[in-house]
Amino acid sequence: MSHKMHNKFFPTPKYLSKPSFGLDISDVSIKFLEFLETRDGVRLGRFGERSIPSGIIESGKIAEPKHLKDILLSLSKEEGISSVRVSLPEEQIYLFKLKVPREGAGNIREMIELSLEEYVPIPPAEVVFDYELLQEDEQNFEVEVAAIQKSVIESYLYIFKDCGLVVPSFELEAQALARAVVKEGDMDAYMILDCGNNRTGIAIISRGIVVFTSTLDTGGEMLTKLIEKNFKVTFTEAEKMKIKYGLTRNTENQEVFSTLLNGVSILRDEINKHFIYWHTTRGEDGKERPPIKKIILCGRGANLAGFSEYLSIGMHQKVELADVWSNVALPADYIPEISFEESMGYATAIGLALADLKYD
Amino acid sequence: MINLLPVEEKKNIASKYHVRMFVFYLYIAGACFLMALFALLPSYFMSSVGENFASAKLESLKNLPVSVPDKETMGAIKDINMKISLIENAEKNNFSILDKVVDEIISRKMPDIKITDINYEKKDGVKNIKLNGVAPNRERLLLFRQMLEADPDFSSVDLPISNFVKGENINFDLNLTAK
Numbered sequence: 001m002s003h004k005m006h007n008k009f010f011p012t013p014k015y016l017s018k019p020s021f022g023l024d025i026s027d028v029s030i031k032f033l034e035f036l037e038t039r040d041g042v043r044l045g046r047f048g049e050r051s052i053p054s055g056i057i058e059s060g061k062i063a064e065p066k067h068l069k070d071i072l073l074s075l076s077k078e079e080g081i082s083s084v085r086v087s088l089p090e091e092q093i094y095l096f097k098l099k100v101p102r103e104g105a106g107n108i109r110e111m112i113e114l115s116l117e118e119y120v121p122i123p124p125a126e127v128v129f130d131y132e133l134l135q136e137d138e139q140n141f142e143v144e145v146a147a148i149q150k151s152v153i154e155s156y157l158y159i160f161k162d163c164g165l166v167v168p169s170f171e172l173e174a175q176a177l178a179r180a181v182v183k184e185g186d187m188d189a190y191m192i193l194d195c196g197n198n199r200t201g202i203a204i205i206s207r208g209i210v211v212f213t214s215t216l217d218t219g220g221e222m223l224t225k226l227i228e229k230n231f232k233v234t235f236t237e238a239e240k241m242k243i244k245y246g247l248t249r250n251t252e253n254q255e256v257f258s259t260l261l262n263g264v265s266i267l268r269d270e271i272n273k274h275f276i277y278w279h280t281t282r283g284e285d286g287k288e289r290p291p292i293k294k295i296i297l298c299g300r301g302a303n304l305a306g307f308s309e310y311l312s313i314g315m316h317q318k319v320e321l322a323d324v325w326s327n328v329a330l331p332a333d334y335i336p337e338i339s340f341e342e343s344m345g346y347a348t349a350i351g352l353a354l355a356d357l358k359y360d
Numbered sequence: 361m362i363n364l365l366p367v368e369e370k371k372n373i374a375s376k377y378h379v380r381m382f383v384f385y386l387y388i389a390g391a392c393f394l395m396a397l398f399a400l401l402p403s404y405f406m407s408s409v410g411e412n413f414a415s416a417k418l419e420s421l422k423n424l425p426v427s428v429p430d431k432e433t434m435g436a437i438k439d440i441n442m443k444i445s446l447i448e449n450a451e452k453n454n455f456s457i458l459d460k461v462v463d464e465i466i467s468r469k470m471p472d473i474k475i476t477d478i479n480y481e482k483k484d485g486v487k488n489i490k491l492n493g494v495a496p497n498r499e500r501l502l503l504f505r506q507m508l509e510a511d512p513d514f515s516s517v518d519l520p521i522s523n524f525v526k527g528e529n530i531n532f533d534l535n536l537t538a539k
Contacts, residue, residue: 088364130362146362153364168373170364355361 020168021046022176022352023084027057028197030071032081033349035357041331042357044338046079047346060089062155072163083166085352086156087173090201090213094120094147095172097211097284098131099140112145120147128153132209142285144209146172169355174203174210176351179358181296181322182208189290191275192322194347195301197221200267202274206290212278216270220301223263230259246305264307268314271295275315294318298347324350461489461513461538468507472496487538495530508536515539 024031029052034045050071056064075081096119100111112131116124129147136142153170160167177192187207194201198219204212220242228238245253247260275292283289295317297308302321312319324347325336338346363370429437458480469475477492495501505519518535 093364128364128366130364132362144362146364148364150366153366157366157369166373167365167369169361172362172364175362 018083018166018168020083020085020166020353020356021079021081022349022354022356023081023086024173024176024346024348024352025057025086026052026089026196027059027199028052028054030075031346031349032075032079032084033346033353035328035353037357038331041329041334043331043334044336047338047349048079049345050075060092061152062159065155065159069159069162072159072165076163076165081165083168084160085169085171085355086160086167087176087348087352088148088152088156088170089173090203090215092148092152093172093213095210095213096145097134098143098145099285100143101140102136102138108141108143112143116147119145122147122149126150134207134209144211169352171352171355172210172213173201173348174205174213176348176355177201177203177298178205178208178210178351179354180324180327180347180351181298182326184208184327188293191271191278191292191295193271193295193297193299193302195219195297195299195304195307197300200271200299200301202271204274204278204292212274214274216267218263218267218270220304223260223304226259226263227256231255242304246307247310248306260304264304264310265314268311271311272315275317292317294320296320296322298322298324298344300341300345302344303341322347327354461487461536464511464513465489465491465508465536468504468511470500470504470507472500473504489536489538491532491534491536493532493534495532497528498524498530501530501532505534508534513539 019034021032021034030050031048032050033047036043036045052071053067056062056067056071062068098112098115098119100108100115108131112129113124116127116129120127120129126149127147128150129145131143131145134142134144148170156170157167173194174192177194178190181192182190182205185208189204189206192201192203192205194203196219198217198221200216200219202212202214202216203210224235224238224242227233227241228235231238231241233241241256242260245256245260247257247264249257275295278289278292281289295311295315297311297319298321302308308319308321311317322344324343328350330336336343343350365373461480462478465475465478473493473495475491475493477490479490481488481490495504501519501523505517508514508517514536516535516537518537520533523530523532523534
């Protein structure tokens with residue numbers, strides 16, 4: 001709190017801080033985005049996307065370091081990027097809550113380290129972890145711990161260093177998403193769906209902190225392939241059809257709607273499972289979990305026409321598209337040079353770049 | 361904010377930040393030094409010119425022919441030198457004895473005896489003191505003489521008889537010889 005206040009009144013000068021880009025790395029693409037702090041507010045700086053050929057990153061693990069290095073090198077050269085805040089896919093991260101007794105908690109890190117073996121199936125020496133304080137009472141500290149295999153972090157770090165890029169932070173993808181789409185200071189529980197091409201990330205945010213994450217191996221590409229197969233068209237044509245018709249039901253769209261419904265219903269059922277799990281189980285502390293206020297959709301896949309309405313009706317819940325600029329102090333007369341649909345795909349990168357403004 | 365960057369890397373970034381800050385402060389210090397240098401340059405040049413001007417004036421004054429001092433000036437100089445020499449040699453000539461003699465006289469003096477003049481002279485090793493003063497009457501003057509005679513520091517006390525001619529408010533002359 002005091003650090004925040006200090007930064008509010010005595011912000012780190014730009015000549016001392018190193019402005020960073022938000023870099024959202026997935027198996028299929030790298031998205032980058034930066035914010036520029038101006039006198040009248042924050043403006044969108046450079047942003048863009050580079051596709052990653054399949055096989056270079058698999059489920060968040062780097063399979064072809066050399067190819068990834070080439071992509072990052074060209075990116076840093078073309079865009080003049082020197083510092084990046086990177087998101088890590090949930091598949092590689094272990095997230096859990098832990099109660100650390102106050103007695104003997106001289107060093108919370110050491111206490112967590114001693115408990116790591118109970119939660120992470122990797123020897124503690126091979127784990128990199130960090131924590132965030134959720135709450136505290138007279139007996140205990142309740143902390144949220146995220147842990148990842150050291151070799152995964154090192155493989156990323158090695159490549160970034162090799163490309164001359166400084167990495168001030170490696171964050172959970174869901175944490176970055178939450179920073180972008182959940183209004184700062186909002187303590188309610190929300191489910192965030194990051195609808196990607198090949199995967200759908202599910203994250204539950206409560207009291208502003210990521211408390212649950214899961215990943216489904218289905219995404220927008222699966223829906224395109226269904227159209228491709230059913231209508232015997234090329235992938236590009238199928239993609240166009242998906243964007244044009246989506247899940248809006250009318251005479252012209254009847255067949256596409258039915259085709260997409262098969263895929264989307266699978267997705268809905270999976271999301272519903274997580275939703276029900278959250279509400280029917282108790283937390284680690286034995287208490288009831290806070291009810292999810294609404295489901296927030298982001299990611300390019302969320303732009304599928306009628307998708308939010310379909311989910312809302314199917315799950316009997318409030319579902320809405322994310323406002324990825326909700327926490328960005330944009331000037332009143334300024335509209336970012338990016339369309340709403342496109343901005344949905346940059347939610348993670350926006351959240352990462354926001355960290356540069358809020359925590360630097 | 362959970363940051364999964366290894367602790368060593370976090371420390372590394374923090375130390376780099378401090379290095380940047382140090383370099384920045386060095387730049388600021390350097391800039392301040394340069395600014396001070398530029399700000400002081402006019403003063404430096406002006407004082408330098410002033411110094412040169414004063415030196416040149418001094419040189420020209422030195423080269424001027426010195427006027428021969430007149431007789432009166434020379435006399436005044438001689439007199440001052442003599443006085444200075446007297447003061448400087450006071451210690452050498454044992455003038456400090458005077459303090460002791462004056463103290464002795466004053467300690468013997470009654471309050472109604474007034475001393476108006478003391479002359480001290482050292483000649484051939486003999487220390488003569490001549491006192492002038494006013495005594496209220498003959499009895500008091502006599503008592504004063506007796507007091508001085510009783511003092512072992514004085515070898516002789518000479519109070520001429522003429523001092524007793526007047527009965528009251530007697531202006532007396534008294535000659536003492538100190539041991």
